[in-house]
Amino acid sequence: MNDTMLDIKDLTIHYEVESGTVHAVEGLNLTLGRGESLGFVGETGAGKTTTALGIMRLIPNPPGKIKSGEIIFNGENLLDKSEAEMRKIRGEKIAMIFQDPMTSLNPVMTVDKQIAEMISLHKNVSHSEALKLAGDMLELVGIRRERMHDYPHQFSGGMKQRVVIAIALACDPELLIADEPTTALDVTIQAQVLELMKELKQKFSASMILITHDLGIVADICDKVAIMYAGRVVEYADKRSLYEHPIHPYTRGLFRSVPDIDEDVDELPVIPGLMPDPVNLPSGCAFHPRCSMAAEECRTSRPEMQEAEKGHFAACPFCVKKFMNGEAL
Amino acid sequence: MSDEYIRVENLKKYFATKRGMLHAVDDVSFGIKRGETLGLVGESGCGKSTLGRCLIRLLDSTSGKVLLRNDDGNGYTDITKASPKEMKALRKRVQIVFQDPYSCLNPRLSVWELIAEPLIVNNIYSSKNEMRKRIRSLMDTVGLAERLENSYPHELDGGRRQRIGIARSLALNPEFIVLDEPVSALDVCIQAQILNLLNALQKEYKYTYVFISHNLSVVRHVSDRIAVMYLGQIVELSEYKELFDKPLHPYTQALLSAIPLAKLDVKRERIILEGDVPSPIEPPNACRFAGRCRYATDKCRSVPPALTEVLTGHYAACHYAKENVKQ
Numbered sequence: 212m213n214d215t216m217l218d219i220k221d222l223t224i225h226y227e228v229e230s231g232t233v234h235a236v237e238g239l240n241l242t243l244g245r246g247e248s249l250g251f252v253g254e255t256g257a258g259k260t261t262t263a264l265g266i267m268r269l270i271p272n273p274p275g276k277i278k279s280g281e282i283i284f285n286g287e288n289l290l291d292k293s294e295a296e297m298r299k300i301r302g303e304k305i306a307m308i309f310q311d312p313m314t315s316l317n318p319v320m321t322v323d324k325q326i327a328e329m330i331s332l333h334k335n336v337s338h339s340e341a342l343k344l345a346g347d348m349l350e351l352v353g354i355r356r357e358r359m360h361d362y363p364h365q366f367s368g369g370m371k372q373r374v375v376i377a378i379a380l381a382c383d384p385e386l387l388i389a390d391e392p393t394t395a396l397d398v399t400i401q402a403q404v405l406e407l408m409k410e411l412k413q414k415f416s417a418s419m420i421l422i423t424h425d426l427g428i429v430a431d432i433c434d435k436v437a438i439m440y441a442g443r444v445v446e447y448a449d450k451r452s453l454y455e456h457p458i459h460p461y462t463r464g465l466f467r468s469v470p471d472i473d474e475d476v477d478e479l480p481v482i483p484g485l486m487p488d489p490v491n492l493p494s495g496c497a498f499h500p501r502c503s504m505a506a507e508e509c510r511t512s513r514p515e516m517q518e519a520e521k522g523h524f525a526a527c528p529f530c531v532k533k534f535m536n537g538e539a540l
Numbered sequence: 541m542s543d544e545y546i547r548v549e550n551l552k553k554y555f556a557t558k559r560g561m562l563h564a565v566d567d568v569s570f571g572i573k574r575g576e577t578l579g580l581v582g583e584s585g586c587g588k589s590t591l592g593r594c595l596i597r598l599l600d601s602t603s604g605k606v607l608l609r610n611d612d613g614n615g616y617t618d619i620t621k622a623s624p625k626e627m628k629a630l631r632k633r634v635q636i637v638f639q640d641p642y643s644c645l646n647p648r649l650s651v652w653e654l655i656a657e658p659l660i661v662n663n664i665y666s667s668k669n670e671m672r673k674r675i676r677s678l679m680d681t682v683g684l685a686e687r688l689e690n691s692y693p694h695e696l697d698g699g700r701r702q703r704i705g706i707a708r709s710l711a712l713n714p715e716f717i718v719l720d721e722p723v724s725a726l727d728v729c730i731q732a733q734i735l736n737l738l739n740a741l742q743k744e745y746k747y748t749y750v751f752i753s754h755n756l757s758v759v760r761h762v763s764d765r766i767a768v769m770y771l772g773q774i775v776e777l778s779e780y781k782e783l784f785d786k787p788l789h790p791y792t793q794a795l796l797s798a799i800p801l802a803k804l805d806v807k808r809e810r811i812i813l814e815g816d817v818p819s820p821i822e823p824p825n826a827c828r829f830a831g832r833c834r835y836a837t838d839k840c841r842s843v844p845p846a847l848t849e850v851l852t853g854h855y856a857a858c859h860y861a862k863e864n865v866k867q
Contacts, residue, residue: 397583427800468732470761529617
């Protein structure tokens, strides 16, 4: 893959809190090609949002700190950039959509001004020109131009999320990070917003990182999937090979614990136990206390990502070996 | 109605607002058998939680009846008209588990105190020893380790907190439990654990459940029958499999097609609904879904459809449901 847009190497982000150090992201590696969309899946506390904020250099400091690693975006390390340079990149090159549209909009500013704010910051246009472009953006996300002078509270949840999408896309970013963009929405509204995002992704030919805990949404709009557990990516593959044969025990457990819409089961298979406390991560493989296949080696050495088939990586040497030998997992 | 444990008749709950009457629950009727789970699905604001609360009279209904079968199996008591004294006795039989395990527990009580609370309020035990035994066994039933009894809610994760909520609702040996989005605030792995627990408890104690959720795959997994709500009314009610295989109401069809599936190569037509759910304040006297329905006709915009039995045990509130079946 010579057209790599984003390459994260060995990223480690910690939060220093009273009770100790929270290992939110621990040696994470990830690449994203131009035009690709990546689903970033994991449970609460896996470090998905921290990774996204890390890419934007928006980790609240203190208590958070990027300890080590590199985030190479278009060949340049974002961690070497000055704050002024980052301000140019945020919004113009990398834009973010946050989970909760109710809280990410300014309640005392009309929506056209909020979109125009983004445009004026990054483009050399007059104020009235910026407002006109803001109206265009609203129409693009399916909101009538007449409503551009309304305040956020006059819109429903789905409409507010459309406004947030309009702000994010206003400067034609190369990379869009969407953090649980539809979690706060109802299913029928979620379907509308996902349809819109698919359409706009094509139109703007932007790359996208979609953070979610819903494997259904990933199946719908992503090309690649990364599964995150306790601060690391444990499996990375393209969508088809991951959904057809997940390799890592955590990924397989995750798929099984979602109730199936076509099938009757009496009892859902569950992964025993809980996510580890990020202040106190288990030694070796962070998943070993919950893993039915755990061996002595899993307790002592941290497994690296290995390629099981072309483009399909998993951080479990046992399962990768089994898979390559054609044994059942 | 002979074998029904709870029977709801023409239940209405209106809220007076500045802009007019809000029809949260508008003329809803159904029955649930003992040991059965009725799933209640719909989008935010469709009135499913309000209905759940009216069923156990945490809210007073505007009109209609909620009939609960008497202990001795003869006749029914209308919970909406029970006196405060009768209500106190009824409260032991009907319970609720709330959605958010982060806000429904008093943060200043320990796990032990939280589970003891319903037992103390109702003066169930005179001896401390017996109460201790009961609390231990409740904690055991819902899967809380004994060492947690002196912990406070903030020290526990969402799944464990939800287990406390469940233990509290089981403390008085209820017969009927309203589960109001009990797993919505939880991650999938924890969600699966709690669903298994609720299922096992029902098998053992023959509880009757109303399971409220917006997550259709979860509802399908737990329910025997499913009722779909839209703007305060039940638009479709059927056995769970049939509802998913043969949805009759256009709203149900759209709702089912909107679920993102964790599978590839599933060919299906996605019905994208236009616009948002209209306001429940002073709704028009017509089909409430007509404004978003792709099949709507003039009849739909002027005559409200009644919930009728279209196929055996399969009810739908659509003028054209019968014709749809024939096609």
